[in-house]
Amino acid sequence: GLGYFQTIGIPIVRGRDFSRGDTATSAKVVVINQTMAQQFWKNDEPIGKRFKFFGDQDYSTVIGVARDSKYNAVAEDPQPFIYQPLAQNYTPAAALHVRAAGEASSLAGAVRAEVQRLDPTLSLFNVRTLEEQIAQSLQPQRMNVVLLTVFGVLALLLASIGLYGVASYSVSQRTREIGVRMALGASPSSVLGLVLGHGMTLVGIGLVIGLAIAYVTAGFARALVVGVDPHDLSTYVVTAAALGGVAMLASYLPARRATRIDPLIALRTD
Incomplete structure (x- = not known):
């Protein structure tokens, strides 16, 4: 029209x-x-x-x-x-599209009255604002975002638990080595760096592989998430930083425990 x-x-x-x-x-x-x-x-x-x-x-x-x-x-x-x-x-x-200068949702009654005045045989149905129309259109994508967020958090939690387990196992297997290092004068900070370095090396390898796969398959995200560039560099940087931070926290607890190993007890247990 x-x-x-x-x-x-x-x-x-x-x-x-x-x-x-x-x-x-x-x-x-x-x-x-x-x-x-x-x-x-x-x-x-x-x-x-x-x-x-x-x-x-x-x-x-x-x-x-x-x-x-x-x-x-x-x-x-x-x-x-x-x-x-x-x-x-x-x-x-x-x-019928009506452009409003004020609050669009408050004009529904006035528009109905005007249509009835022009032609009483006409009726309006499914009246909604453009914002409501867009919100309804985005509902599937929003549900996808919620599901992806839930599964992402669960995956991050499982990865953190797994990394904590690997770091704890590594400390238990290297108890004698850590005891020898500390007996020879290694400082707690160097032991902490040793254990953290081992855990973060595994995380770094996983991040490189994961980010490469994510970049290649990012095109599939266009149909799931609206308004986000799947190849946006900041998205990858923030994701890597978040995963790295959680991984460091998961590795820190076993590493901190390793710094408290008594060299005499560690050497005696072997």
Whole structure:
């Protein structure tokens, strides 16, 4: 309908918008989006081009090109799209878009009253704001984020427990070695660094392998999470720092225990 692009906020980048002259009896016209213009008329001017819909007898002329938008879901990739004037493609189940200067949710009653005043036979249903529409569209992605977060936390917890177990086992197996080092004058800080270094080496190898796999398979995340670049460097840096911090904490407790080993007891136990 008239004013649709202005109401929704989609600019016409080439050509013109629909006008009152585009009626049911006038020549058929359409506005296409940038993706369709690029796909069908990549090196040509799309304005003025004519094509025919399947089943139609009359040709439709391209009068404008609108900026790409989202049509079915926020996460969708750009796709070709055609706009037709309501007068030339009327459907009883039309959508009415209202642009509000204030709180949009408070205008539902006023819009219903105005529609009833214009035509008492018309009825409005499924009234919602654009924010509510977007929220509903993002609901599956939000559920995916919640599930990924839960599984991620569980995986991090299991990894921490496993690393703690490995570090504790390493300390128990190297009790004599640690005792000898301390008997020869090794300081508690050097013993702490020895055990931590062993644990962080394992973590470093795991991080390199994990980040490489994550980078290669990051494209699959586009369908799960909206608004996040799967190849964003900061995401990998923050993730690596968080995992490294948790791993260091898990390794610190066994390492701290190793610094308290009595050399005499350690040498006697072998």
